[in-house]
Structure formats: C-alpha cells, structure tokens
Amino acid sequence: MNPSRKRTVRLVVALSAAVVLASALIYTSFSAASPALTPSQLMREAQPGRSYQLTGTVVSGSVHREGAVLDFSVEDRVGGTTIPLAYTGIVPDPFREGREVIVTVEKQGGRYIGERNSLITKCPSKYKTAPPSENQNS
C-alpha cells in the first residue's frame, strides 16, 4: 500500500470509530435522559416506572418529615396542579416552602417517589439576592 493510501485508510478508520462512539453517546443520552416537566405536565404524562425531572415550587405547609422520608408537595410556578411526593436523602440547605426545586421523581402506583439524593434547590441566586417581591429565578 502506498503511503498516501495508507493515510487515507487510517483517517477513515479513525473517523468511523469517532462516529460510532459519538452515536453511542448521543443514543444513550436520549434514552437515559429524564424529561423536565412541571407538575401539571407530569400529572398528564407520567408513565409508571419512568423517571422525570420535576420542576416547581414547594407548597407552603406541605413539608412533613416521617423518619427518613420527607413528604412535600410541588406546584406549578403559577399555582394550579399540586404533586405530593415522598423523598429520601440529602435535603439542601436552601430547601424551604415557597422555593423552586428540581427533583427526579418516578410514579409508583398512585404515588410519586423522589429519587434518593436528587433534590436540588435553586438558591435565590448565587449572584444576587432577589428582592422578596421578585419571583426567584424567573
């Protein structure tokens, strides 16, 4: 094989390998991703056994602790549908009623279970303390 042909073959092999790896990456990202949903979307679309990223506001007066399980409800940013869920694991410091949270949930039977350690509280802001009247992170 002459050198330039050899180089072309090498290039093709390398590029094909890169394409195969990239396709695997892209495929798994779509299959492993959890859709981000608001409570009202989750109520409509949730299928049992699949995980979703629920984004919403913690309902005032809904937070209760039963041993290791933290029960709370999440509602749409503008109010409306409310999803009660049972969560175990780490609760971030800024977690409070009225704060916006992101939590990975799964529907099991009629209940929503939060995935362990998946609770994220959006801080009011790392960069700016929003005035109380402003909607945080809007």
Next chain:
Amino acid sequence: MAGLGFACLLLALAVCAYGIGASLYGVRSGRVEFSESGRRSVYALAGILTVAMIVLEVAFLRNDFTFNTVADTSSRTTPALYRAAAVWSSQEGSLLLWAWLLSLWSSLALFLTRKRLRDVAAYATAILLGFGGFFVALMVFYANPFATTHPAPPEGAGLDPLLRFPTMIIHPPMLYSGYTLCTIPLAFGMGALLARRVDADWIKAIRRFAFAAWLFLGAGILLGALWSYSELGWGGYWGWDAVENASLMPWLTGTAFLHSLMIQEKRGMLKVWNVSLALATGTLAIMGTFLVRSGILDSIHAFGGHTLGVPFVFLIATLIGGSIYLVVSRRDMLRSEHRLDSWLSRESIFLANNVVLVGLCFVIFWGTYFPLISEAVTGQEASVGPPWFDRYTVPLALILVLLSGVGPVIAWRRATLANARRNFVVPSVCALLVLGALEIAGVTQKPLAIAMFCCAGFVFGSIGQEFFRGTRARRAMAGEPAPLALLALVRRNRRRYGGYIVHIGIAVLFVGVAASSSFQHASQLGLSPGQSTRVGAYTVRYVRPTATITPKYDEAHTGSTLSLGALLDVSEHGHHVATLNPSEGFYASQEASQGTVGSLIGGQPVSHVAMNGSFTRNVWTAIAPDIETPALKRIVSVGNSTLPAEDALVGIAYLARAYLKNPPPAQFNFLVSPLVFWIWIGGLISFGGGLIALWPAPSVVRRRVSVRSRARALRGLARA
C-alpha cells in the same frame, strides 16, 4: 462616587473603541506608532478599570447603600472581609471583575510581547480590546454596577450566607483569571491567522499565558470543589452541574493545547489542531461566562440576570464563525512540516491524550447542553444526570491518567523495543505492586477504582524513574549530593520537571476521587440526644444539642443570628476518635412580614459542616435542626407580637433555651470518605508543579541575551 465609577466605564468604552481602531489601522497601514498606541490603550484600560474597581470596593467597605449592588449583596452585619469579596457576588460586580482582570492580564501579555510579533500582537490587541469593550458595554447598557437609589436604604440585604466562606473569596478571582487568560491564546491565535504568521512563534509568545490560564482555572475549579465539600450540606465536591461543567471544558481543551503545542514547537506538526484548540479554549471560556450569566440552563448556581443572553449569543456566534472562517481560509499555510513517524512515539501519545481530552470535553459539552439539544430535537426539555456523565468520563479519565505516565518516558519520533524495555519495566512493576497490595488488603470490589489505583502506580513509577535518572546523571556529571542534584535538575528544566510534578499531582488527585467516590459510607437519619448510629467502621453518638446566639459574630465568623448544632462523639471499636460540632446558622432577612423575631432568623439557613480528617479518611457531619416544631413556632409568634425590633434578640434567646431544654430530633448527614484529603493534596502538588513550570528560568534569560549579543557581535564582524 458612583458618577466617577460610571464615567470610568464610559471612558473605558471610548478607549476600547479607539484602541481597536488604532491597532487595526496600524497593522494594515504598516504604521507602527498606531499599533503601539493601540497597545498602550490596553494599559490605559487597565488603569481606568482599576479606578472603577476601587470606587466599587470602597462603596462596599463603607456600606454605601446608595449603590444598588451594595444594598443587594452586602449589609452592616456582613463581616468586613466578606463585604470586600461581595463586590463580585453580584452580576454587575462580577462583570466588572471580569473586565478588570482581562485588562490586567492582556496588559501583561502585550507588554511581554511588545518587541516581538508586531503584526500578530496588533491584531491580538484589537481582539482583546474587543472583549474588553464587550464587557464594558454590558455594564454600561445592561448591568451598571454604579446604579444608585436615593435615598439609600438603611440596611442592605447582606451577602448570601452560602458565600461567607474563605475559599469563596478567592474562588471567583481565580476562576475569572483563568477565563480571561484563556482569551489571550485565542487572541494571539486569531492574530497569527489574520497576519498569516502561523509558525511556532505565536505559540512561544503565549505559551506561558496558556499555562497560567490552565493553572488559574484549575485552581478555581478545585477551590469551588473544596467549598462545596466543606461548606454545603450535601458532602459532595462535584455534581456535574452546568456551571461546574462550563469551567471544566476550557480547562480540558487547555490541557490538550499545552501538550500539543510542544509537538508544533518540536516538529512543526499539528498546526491546524493547535490553533483550533486555542480558539476553542477561548470560546469555551466565553461560553462558560455566558452560562453563568444567562440562566439558559438549570443549575444549582442559579442566576440573577437573564438579560445578557442575546449579546453573549452574538459574541459566541461571531467567535465560532470567525474561527472556522480563519482556519479554513488559512488551511494551506497550516500544513504540517513533518509526518508522524511511528504510532509508538511521544507525538502519538500526545495525540492520543489530545483525543481523550477533547473526547471528554465533547461528552461534557453534550451532557451540559443536552436540555437545549433535546428541546430542539424532540421539543421536550430533558436532562442527563451524573450516572450518564460517569459512564463516559470514568473510563476516559483512566486512559488519561495512564497516558500521563506513558508520555514522559516514551521517546520522540520512534520508540524502539529496547527503549520500551528500558522505560516501562519500573512503572509496570509499580502498577502490579499496587494491584498486589490491594489484593492483600482485601480490596477486590470496584474494579474501576482499582484500575485507577494501578494507573496512578504506573504514573508514580514512570515519573519517579525520570527524576531518579535525571538526578543520577547530574550527580555523575557535577558530583553534587543527591538533594542538590535534584534541585538543580528541576531548576535547569523547570518546564519539564514542573510538568512531571503536575502529572504526579493529577494522579494523586484521581486516587482521592476514585477512593472517596467508590468506598464512601453515607448515612442520613434523624437522631435525638443520646441516640447513636453506625457509619462505616465508626459509631456516631448525638451527645447533646448546642446553641449560640451571636448577633454580630458567630463562631464561624459568618454573621449568623442563631446557630443550632449538636455535639457528636465519634468512636471506632469503642475508642474515642473525635468530638464534632456541626451546626446550622440562621441569618437575618430583611422581610418585615416575618415579624421582629422571625426576621432575625428568616434568611437562608446554612450548614456549618464539622469534619475530622486524616490522611486516610474523612468523617464528615452536617446537621439540619428542626426549628419548625409547634413549641418553637409559638415562641417566635409570641415574640413577634410583643417584642419591638430592638429587643427581638430576647425572643431568639428564649428560642435557643427552649431548643436546648427540649431538643426535637435533628436530621443528620454523615459521610466517611477514604482518602478525600488527597484530592486537595493532589491539587496543591499540581499547583506547585505548575508554578515551577511557569517560573521563568533565570539561566535561560541570560542565555538568550548572550546568544543575541553574540549574534550581534558576529554580524558586526562580518560587516567589518
């Protein structure tokens, strides 16, 4: 004062506009005095922004709440040290910090290259001033740090308590220095393409800055991880959060660039690749800044302003479009001067390392921007979690660590079998020894972690061998004692041996990451005083609750009003190991609706983690006390209705006493992480190695001068 600050910004904008015009005119028309004037406008920009920075800093230190940023992010109760750092906790202030650091680093880069690469530097000046002008324009038109309100509010909102931690003072300047330094290789790379001077000269000119960018960015990332681990109540140091990822991406391409530029210097190869890496690193740094500023992706680092998206998208699109156009249009000039001789050579190992680093960057890029990609493709926003990232990044990290051991000992151009035998026996034996030791110690689970330990063993072997051989050679030559020979060896070849030390540091860091993530014991549960639980080999007993009322300065010096905690007794096999006192600080809010007593503790509560660490393991504890019990709530509401604001602390004292007397069960988070300490030690070693590599070698300077003077003398002789 605010007027002065804003005037500085306007002047800075004018200086940028003038400087861009002057340097472009200078290089196009060949009139050097204009290029020089353009360069001097970068110095002027640095001076003007320094004044603006001082104005803002003084406003923070003097509690001048007429400044909106001061009122929003500082307060009289915020300790002075944190008031000084609060400057860059606001959107506006951090933009000013960015522009200021950019002007300082650009001035340094242009000053050091003032006698070289005139045309490349002139284009680079225009590009750097373009960045400066962009950030100054953002402040002038969108986020003015000198905006004021009259009359001033009596008290500010205070610095977010999460940020009241020493590492948070230096984390942003480090990170921003890294980001801004990343734009220097980009500017010079673009300058080289524009001036059609694509030999290794531009790379030599900015090599040190690329390295400094890498060093600062890395230090900034690690400081962020340290803050996360030792301050936040979740006990992790990395969460694949969008903003973390954004800072890691330019660091990865920067690492690739630092390696591949050596191939261009030595062999005149990989020119397209190098200039593309420099452009990509700069662009990723700007994208990182954009991610933090725009709020486009969900992140725990939530964002204040979301008005800056459009200008940033415009800038990034210009950068990407410009980069592609320049590289494609100059492709004929960027041909390699040599071909790869063999797949078994240092060049090809560097190439492999580049592919892995860029692959890692691609994985992280894809995962980070996946919510946007998914929304564009499927119409449904979706995101990938840490397990997805781990699946790809762990194997790639393993390969990377292994290559960092292979690279230093393999020969340039073509490695022979003899060379391989000579160089790879010791490292391989080291890796096998590690494997054997782990086997004897009974560590047989977690194959990926074990593979990482073995790879690290390989790196220690290969780098140790290099140091040993170098020292031995010097001893043989100069007859110096071993320690002196070692010192002289490093001093003579700072870049090489500094780089090796960085490799050691990275291997140590990954040992810490692999061990602490694979063999961690965690427990989260509620405990009442007297109860205990087991975490790994340790027994943790909740001895008694603690409370401190600290209107001005709490024990952690963060300015919390009330701090509730627990005294924990940690023991191993019945032997006392440590007494830990984790607590949670409650901070004042400015919300009158919470009442006089309620508002004193109505701000965001923040964990104060307590740890007991050694070289081998770290016992980490955090507490979330329950202050929402009916009895405690009643105290607050009675206090709200009876106590005036000046006596409200009495209510807090009652609350603390009631809590101590009748403590409700508190939620605890316990972690026992092996070798976590080595992550920070690895970072320190790398930083030290980086400084050694970065430090100019005095002998080289002298040599360069003497070579130049000799050449001049020879020329003089020839003429005569």
